[in-house]
Amino acid sequence: MFSKSNTFFTTPAFVIGILFLNLRPLIDKLFVTQYFSSSEVVLMGTVSLLTFIPECIVLSTSYAVQSLTSRFSEKPYKFCYLFAGCITTIIVMIPLLTLLSLYPTFFLHFISEKTPTDPASLTFFRLSLIGCFFQCLIFCLRGFYSAYRNNRIFFSVIVITLALHSLFNKVFLSGLGLFSPWGIQSMGLSYCLATMFGFAIYAEQLLNDARLLNPTLPSSSQYSQLLKRAVPLAVHGIVDHIGTTFIFTCTSSYFGLIPLASLHLVSSMQGISPGAGFGLTALTEVTKTHVISSSLSRKTGEKILIAGCFILGVTGLTISLAAKPILALISPYDLQLQSSTLSLMQITFSGLFLHVGCQIMLKILQAVDKTIPAISINLGFIYCFRIPLLFSLGYISNASVETVGFILISEKLIKLTAMIAYWQFILSQHAPSKIQTPPIIKST
Numbered sequence: 346m347f348s349k350s351n352t353f354f355t356t357p358a359f360v361i362g363i364l365f366l367n368l369r370p371l372i373d374k375l376f377v378t379q380y381f382s383s384s385e386v387v388l389m390g391t392v393s394l395l396t397f398i399p400e401c402i403v404l405s406t407s408y409a410v411q412s413l414t415s416r417f418s419e420k421p422y423k424f425c426y427l428f429a430g431c432i433t434t435i436i437v438m439i440p441l442l443t444l445l446s447l448y449p450t451f452f453l454h455f456i457s458e459k460t461p462t463d464p465a466s467l468t469f470f471r472l473s474l475i476g477c478f479f480q481c482l483i484f485c486l487r488g489f490y491s492a493y494r495n496n497r498i499f500f501s502v503i504v505i506t507l508a509l510h511s512l513f514n515k516v517f518l519s520g521l522g523l524f525s526p527w528g529i530q531s532m533g534l535s536y537c538l539a540t541m542f543g544f545a546i547y548a549e550q551l552l553n554d555a556r557l558l559n560p561t562l563p564s565s566s567q568y569s570q571l572l573k574r575a576v577p578l579a580v581h582g583i584v585d586h587i588g589t590t591f592i593f594t595c596t597s598s599y600f601g602l603i604p605l606a607s608l609h610l611v612s613s614m615q616g617i618s619p620g621a622g623f624g625l626t627a628l629t630e631v632t633k634t635h636v637i638s639s640s641l642s643r644k645t646g647e648k649i650l651i652a653g654c655f656i657l658g659v660t661g662l663t664i665s666l667a668a669k670p671i672l673a674l675i676s677p678y679d680l681q682l683q684s685s686t687l688s689l690m691q692i693t694f695s696g697l698f699l700h701v702g703c704q705i706m707l708k709i710l711q712a713v714d715k716t717i718p719a720i721s722i723n724l725g726f727i728y729c730f731r732i733p734l735l736f737s738l739g740y741i742s743n744a745s746v747e748t749v750g751f752i753l754i755s756e757k758l759i760k761l762t763a764m765i766a767y768w769q770f771i772l773s774q775h776a777p778s779k780i781q782t783p784p785i786i787k788s789t
Contacts, residue, residue: 361619361622364617364619365503365507366507367617369507370393370616371617372511372514373389373532376514376532381529385466388460388461388466388470388529389532391453391460392453395452396473398441399437399438399441399442399481400480400481400484401579401583401586402575402579403434403484404484404578405577405579405581406430406433406434406484406488406571406575407487407488408488408574408575408708408711409426409430409575410426410485410488411489411491412574412628412632412712414489415629415712424555425564425567426563426570426571427551429568429571430489430571430575431482431485431486433568433572433575434482434484435482438478438481439478442474442478445470445474446470449462449471450462453466453470465529465530466529466530469529469532469533470533471533472530472533472536473536475537476536476540477540479540479541479543479544480540482544483502483540483547486548487502487547490550491628491629498550502546505546506542506543507539509535509538509539509542510536513534513535513539517532517535518532574711580720581723581724585724588728588731588732591731591732591735592608592735593608593609595735595736595738595749596608596746596749598739600744600745603681604685604745606682606685606686607682607686607746610675610676610682610686610690611686611689611693614664614694618697618700618701619657620653620657620704621704623649623701624704624705627645627646627650627705627708628708630649631646631649631709631713632712632713635712635713640772642712642772643769646768650702650706650709650765653702653705654698655698657698657701658701660697661694661696661697662694665690665691665694668690669683669687672687672690685746688750689746689749689750693750693753695754696754696757699754699757700757702757702761703723703757703760703764706719706761706764706765707719707720707723707764709768710767713771713772715767715768715771719764722760722764726756726759726763731752731753734752735749
């Protein structure tokens with residue numbers, strides 16, 4: 346198994362892997378706009394909103410698995426948290442995804458009445474749910490091997506599944522002269538096949554490791570530790586997502602269709618940013634060093650925070666300066682959209698380092714056992730700062746979509762400052778408690 350202890354080897358795999366992972370929705374959008382009409386675009390967006398909830402729940406479990414397994418050196422003991430995470434995922438996912446599959450029309454129309462529900466669309470939805478199940482299992486295994494610092498499998502699975510998904514899309518949608526092109530359901534099948542293949546890679550690695558290490562099954566206390574970390578993160582992800590939707594709702598209400606399209610376009614571009622890769626690095630590395638000493642964890646966290654903010658800050662500034670030609674390339678025929686998006690794009694990407702910094706600090710605080718305060722700070726600024734200002738846009742003279750950009754930048758600046766101040770305070774006031782590793786029960 347490829348594993349390195351230096352963060353130099355860990356960070357690039359996490360960052361580049363997250364970058365490729367974030368490219369999948371954009372690639373899907375390009376395929377849909379090339380082969381289908383606006384109704385299929387609505388369908389794909391609606392399905393993404395529905396599958397966000399199970400993915401959010403399992404991502405929280407994945408982060409909990411990564412955090413817990415980063416604390417122990419005994420490899421058989423590590424498997425207990427992985428098994429607990431996978432079992433929890435299966436128990437939650439099967440009834441939830443089955444419910445969505447049994448009543449697809451109800452849930453699709455619950456999100457939007459304009460979502461198509463013809464047989465091909467429903468097949469696409471159900472195949473996407475199968476793909477979502479395997480993706481959720483991948484999330485759990487990814488958290489486990491991220492704690493191992495196994496860069497190879499983390500990066501390889503993301504790249505391979507993205508390549509297969511794109512290849513299957515191209516083959517199924519065009520036919521390539523071999524067979525008649527398929528409809529929208531083929532994109533659901535592509536996603537399903539790609540995630541199954543990615544899960545098979547992780548499963549093969551897991552079986553090899555389990556055969557060598559003879560792991561034990563999780564205890565009730567380990568389930569409790571896992572849920573104690575995962576549940577707050579899941580609730581936070583859902584509530585955070587609700588707060589994010591208000592950005593688009595208020596923009597639509599106050600400024601109309603074109604500014605809303607501009608906000609969606611800029612949001613999609615910012616979503617490609619691999620800031621979460623630095624966050625994953627911080628979650629693993631700060632957790633490991635926090636067990637040793639607070640000063641070492643402080644240095645490790647500061648290095649990752651500075652590196653992430655600097656690298657993506659420079660990238661964001663470059664994109665901001667080149668916003669005009671980039672928009673001309675993305676939307677060459679819609680001059681009105683280009684004009685409406687230019688200033689917002691420059692504002693957003695100039696502050697990309699703040700967006701990344703908040704992602705990293707959330708994981709650093711989670712790594713030092715301050716998950717509840719971290720999500721409280723984040724949600725506090727969303728619901729006590731961002732949303733009130735967004736709802737007051739109708740009373741601000743000359744307000745525009747650029748005002749929304751300034752509100753978001755201001756929120757991130759104050760929030761990042763608050764998180765850093767809180768982190769430094771807890772490190773100066775409380776020495777980390779030593780974690781006692783329970784004895785390993787040897788199998789007979």
